[in-house]
Amino acid sequence: MKKQAFLALTFALTLTLTAAAQPKVGDVLIKNGTVLTVTHGTLENTDVLVRDGKIARIGQGLRAPDGVEVVDATGMYVMPGIIDAHSHIALSAVNEATNPVTAEVTMEDVTNPYHIGIYRALAGGVTTSHTMHGSANVIGGQNETIKHRWGFTNPDDLRFEGAPRTIKFALGENPTRVHGKRGSSGGKAKVPATRMGVEAVLRKAFADGERYREAWDRYEAEKKRNPRAVPPPYDLRLETIADILRGDVLVHCHSYRADEILMLMRVLRDFGVEKVTFQHANEAFKVAPELAAFGAYASVFSDWWSYKFEVYYSTAYNAAILTRNGVVTSVNSDSGELDRHLYHEAAKSQRYGGLTDDEALALITINPALQLGIADRTGSIEVGKDADLAVFDGHPLSVYAVPQMTFVDGVRYFDRERDPDDVRLFVDPEASLDDGATTTRDEHLHELEAVGDWLFHLK
Amino acid sequence: MNLLLTLAFALLLQMQPQSRDGDVPKGYQGTFAITNARIETVTNGVIENGTLVIRGDRIEAVGADVAIPSGAEVIDAAGMTVFPGLIDSGTQLGLAEIGAVHETNDFREVGDLNPELEALSAVNPNSVLIPVTRVSGVTTVVTEPSGGLFPGVAALINLVGYTPEQMHAGGVRMMTLQFPAASRRGFFDRRSDEDLKKAAEKALKKLNDVWDRAVLYARIDSAYHAAPNPDHKPEYVPEMHALMPVVRGEMPLMIKVQREKDIRAALDWVKERGLTNVVFSGVAEGWRVADKIAEAGIPCLVGPVLSTPTRAYDRYDKAYANAGLMRQAGVKVALRSGESENVRNLPFHAGFAAAYGMGREEALRAVTIAPAEIFGIADDYGSLEPGKKANLFIADGDPFEPETQIRQVFIDGFKIPMTNRQIELYKEFLHRDEGRLTPVKVVPPSN
Numbered sequence: 001m002k003k004q005a006f007l008a009l010t011f012a013l014t015l016t017l018t019a020a021a022q023p024k025v026g027d028v029l030i031k032n033g034t035v036l037t038v039t040h041g042t043l044e045n046t047d048v049l050v051r052d053g054k055i056a057r058i059g060q061g062l063r064a065p066d067g068v069e070v071v072d073a074t075g076m077y078v079m080p081g082i083i084d085a086h087s088h089i090a091l092s093a094v095n096e097a098t099n100p101v102t103a104e105v106t107m108e109d110v111t112n113p114y115h116i117g118i119y120r121a122l123a124g125g126v127t128t129s130h131t132m133h134g135s136a137n138v139i140g141g142q143n144e145t146i147k148h149r150w151g152f153t154n155p156d157d158l159r160f161e162g163a164p165r166t167i168k169f170a171l172g173e174n175p176t177r178v179h180g181k182r183g184s185s186g187g188k189a190k191v192p193a194t195r196m197g198v199e200a201v202l203r204k205a206f207a208d209g210e211r212y213r214e215a216w217d218r219y220e221a222e223k224k225r226n227p228r229a230v231p232p233p234y235d236l237r238l239e240t241i242a243d244i245l246r247g248d249v250l251v252h253c254h255s256y257r258a259d260e261i262l263m264l265m266r267v268l269r270d271f272g273v274e275k276v277t278f279q280h281a282n283e284a285f286k287v288a289p290e291l292a293a294f295g296a297y298a299s300v301f302s303d304w305w306s307y308k309f310e311v312y313y314s315t316a317y318n319a320a321i322l323t324r325n326g327v328v329t330s331v332n333s334d335s336g337e338l339d340r341h342l343y344h345e346a347a348k349s350q351r352y353g354g355l356t357d358d359e360a361l362a363l364i365t366i367n368p369a370l371q372l373g374i375a376d377r378t379g380s381i382e383v384g385k386d387a388d389l390a391v392f393d394g395h396p397l398s399v400y401a402v403p404q405m406t407f408v409d410g411v412r413y414f415d416r417e418r419d420p421d422d423v424r425l426f427v428d429p430e431a432s433l434d435d436g437a438t439t440t441r442d443e444h445l446h447e448l449e450a451v452g453d454w455l456f457h458l459k
Numbered sequence: 460m461n462l463l464l465t466l467a468f469a470l471l472l473q474m475q476p477q478s479r480d481g482d483v484p485k486g487y488q489g490t491f492a493i494t495n496a497r498i499e500t501v502t503n504g505v506i507e508n509g510t511l512v513i514r515g516d517r518i519e520a521v522g523a524d525v526a527i528p529s530g531a532e533v534i535d536a537a538g539m540t541v542f543p544g545l546i547d548s549g550t551q552l553g554l555a556e557i558g559a560v561h562e563t564n565d566f567r568e569v570g571d572l573n574p575e576l577e578a579l580s581a582v583n584p585n586s587v588l589i590p591v592t593r594v595s596g597v598t599t600v601v602t603e604p605s606g607g608l609f610p611g612v613a614a615l616i617n618l619v620g621y622t623p624e625q626m627h628a629g630g631v632r633m634m635t636l637q638f639p640a641a642s643r644r645g646f647f648d649r650r651s652d653e654d655l656k657k658a659a660e661k662a663l664k665k666l667n668d669v670w671d672r673a674v675l676y677a678r679i680d681s682a683y684h685a686a687p688n689p690d691h692k693p694e695y696v697p698e699m700h701a702l703m704p705v706v707r708g709e710m711p712l713m714i715k716v717q718r719e720k721d722i723r724a725a726l727d728w729v730k731e732r733g734l735t736n737v738v739f740s741g742v743a744e745g746w747r748v749a750d751k752i753a754e755a756g757i758p759c760l761v762g763p764v765l766s767t768p769t770r771a772y773d774r775y776d777k778a779y780a781n782a783g784l785m786r787q788a789g790v791k792v793a794l795r796s797g798e799s800e801n802v803r804n805l806p807f808h809a810g811f812a813a814a815y816g817m818g819r820e821e822a823l824r825a826v827t828i829a830p831a832e833i834f835g836i837a838d839d840y841g842s843l844e845p846g847k848k849a850n851l852f853i854a855d856g857d858p859f860e861p862e863t864q865i866r867q868v869f870i871d872g873f874k875i876p877m878t879n880r881q882i883e884l885y886k887e888f889l890h891r892d893e894g895r896l897t898p899v900k901v902v903p904p905s906n
Binding site: 048285286320325336340398401421 | 556557558559560576587588694765766767768771772774799800801803804807810813814815819841859860861862863864880881882884885888889891892899
């Protein structure tokens with residue numbers, strides 16, 4: 001009996017220990033490349049040794065331990081794997097557009113590991129993506145942070161284990177159009193139809209979340225004295241909002257206009273929420289000092305503008321202005337096309353505002369890592385961090401640079417030399433080969449997504 | 460005496476060099492000498508250290524030993540390179556302002572049969588998108604209508620001018636044909652192969668019916684003009700009238716086609732109809748039938764280069780490599796961005812095409828001399844040669860590289876003010892609170 005209990009305990013412990021581990025880790029020695037650490041300068045002719053998926057050593061003349069493959073990176077550039085802070089790839093649904101507040105919904109339920117976009121982004125040096133709820137609602141669903149472990153078909157295996165929870169907010173034209181226009185999203189128009197309404201929805205949701213949290217705190221205290229205390233009703237939506245107020249869920253807010261950016265900072269300050277990343281934030285440059293003072297982050301496009309009225313007064317110099325004013329800024333894609341060349345999007349900050357090489361590279365590495373709360377694990381080449389690395393045959397900020405290899409947790413998931421003809425994980429036996437239209441169901445749904453920002457890029 | 464004074468005053472105004480602070484920036488023509496420059500002529504190699512002279516709207520001289528005309532405005536381009544203005548062979552610039560606001564978009568009319576529509580008339584010379592575009596070195600674009608079978612006539616425009624006529628480049632107009640697509644419309648299009656085939660045949664029949672009527676209309680018109688009789692004037696049908704020069708081979712036909720199946724069908728149709736004045740536009744799967752396109756001698760306006768592959772099982776870089784593969788097979792290729800607000804990215808599309816197999820030299824040709832030749836205006840556009848239009852720019856490096864700054868652009872000989880709303884916003888907001896004496900209140904609390 002005791003032996004059985006002991007075995008059961010050991011088994012349970014093993015389960016918990018392995019539950020948070022990566023599905024696969026690798027060893028490799030990347031030799032003699034130009035290593036762009038991003039946080040500690042550029043190291044010429046330098047080796048990076050990876051053991052068990054972590055960066056173990058960085059130096060010159062390193063020797064490969066037994067059984068560790070050597071990759072000759074002579075003449076090549078090694079940079080941290082690119083992090084895309086705004087993506088909708090690998091999702092079979094994007095918007096729960098049925099209510100202005102849907103905090104209870106989560107992208108965890110719709111992660112699709114079969115999506116070819118995962119591989120295509122890998123081939124562009126991306127190792128981590130923040131796959132997000134859409135911008136239909138003022139408070140949308142919770143997002144996922146995934147690593148591009150192409151080939152694993154269990155969605156849990158893509159999850160960036162230990163990454164903080166994040167949630168999608170949206171301000172401005174999208175939620176006011178989806179909910180405030182009669183006929184959209186179920187017939188009757190409802191608040192918000194204006195930016196005033198957006199603020200009201202936020203304040204009401206936070207106030208409700210505050211009361212919910214207080215009721216549960218009171219219950220927890222009373223339960224200690226009175227085991228027969230009656231709990232308040234459980235509500236996952238309010239529970240999630242309470243978690244935001246507790247600081248357990250990071251807010252990522254789709255926003256454009258300077259005034260709505262200021263509005264959200266005021267609301268967050270009133271409810272004691274200290275961290276926020278403004279997504280897109282095309283007019284963030286107009287309130288850069290305010291953003292810096294709050295400690296808010298910004299995740300922006302390199303040059304998308306004029307697809308809606310709220311982005312008519314944009315500037316491609318946005319990222320540079322924000323950086324120069326002390327705001328931690330990243331450049332994101334919000335697109336399964338753009339995420340294949342984020343290294344090039346970051347480089348545009350050199351044409352539009354003269355950012356240095358390290359500043360430009362930070363936009364797609366350490367800065368998005370900070371915004372996603374994973375900077376202790378990734379975003380730069382430092383000993384102890386995850387071996388998420390991208391190797392290019394030229395400096396990544398050059399338009400002529402071609403990504404050669406991409407490693408996630410030290411495993412080589414993309415190699416241009418060995419790129420197979422067809423990388424699909426699932427082949428629909430009924431799809432015709434030569435009629436030309438072979439978009440998957442998910443890609444098609446994306447295209448129909450009524451409020452995805454990129455729908456408005458009319459080409 | 461009055462006339463003399465007026466002339467003198469006009470001359471003085473014309474000689475104003477830069478605009479002062481607060482003045483409205485305007486382009487101006489004159490005589491310019493760009494000196495100490497590296498010059499990439501595109502058609503006559505690279506001049507490592509030379510001078511380029513502009514007079515009026517033309518390049519007067521290019522060379523290592525060119526004399527600077529007296530009175531010329533001298534631009535010292537030491538350490539910099541001069542390039543021909545870039546040409547984008549497919550955009551909606553001037554026809555589109557804000558994607559989501561349909562009142563601002565003028566490229567898609569109601570109905571399928573609109574060959575008589577002229578995109579040029581609807582171009583907004585004051586579009587905010589134009590100054591944002593031209594500081595990138597893109598000086599000239601095809602702007603095109605879309606939708607339906609015959610959406611209208613596309614035009615080539617220079618990005619300077621106060622009226623569409625002033626902008627119209629080389630008089631280039633092209634009839635646009637959206638070739639009937641036989642492909643599935645997407646995942647949820649669950650029609651059987653049989654039904655798809657029937658739909659494709661029906662669409663092609665519609666095209667052939669229209670074309671046959673246009674041919675007949677042209678014959679009636681010819682017959683009438685051989686023996687005009689005011690009592691028997693033929694009926695005027697605007698759509699047929701617009702197609703007349705096309706069926707006669709006098710106006711180029713720009714066929715928009717993407718998929719392999721449709722490209723093959725278009726090649727057959729062009730051959731069947733005996734058409735010679737044809738270009739293809741889009742051609743995303745051109746690499747699959749490049750040899751056939753080359754054999755037919757049809758030039759292609761290819762792009763956008765920065766696209767995802769058309770098929771899920773295509774290699775990930777197929778769209779980048781497409782233009783280069785077609786060029787290697789012997790197809791004449793020009794690049795198009797397909798953009799409206801980001802035509803400024805054309806040099807980067809070219810850079811990616813170069814990196815994924817086309818090579819930098821061919822990619823540069825694909826945005827300069829190749830489109831000029833395709834549109835029949837190579838005597839005036841596409842390279843830096845004496846006598847050609849002064850469409851050019853000075854850059855401190857390779858214009859395909861993001862780190863390069865474009866220093867000065869000339870279009871139609873106008874020295875273009877190197878600013879736009881995005882640059883003005885940069886200047887204002889880089890150090891927003893400089894010049895304040897009273898302190899800034901940062902995010903005041905609401906209560």
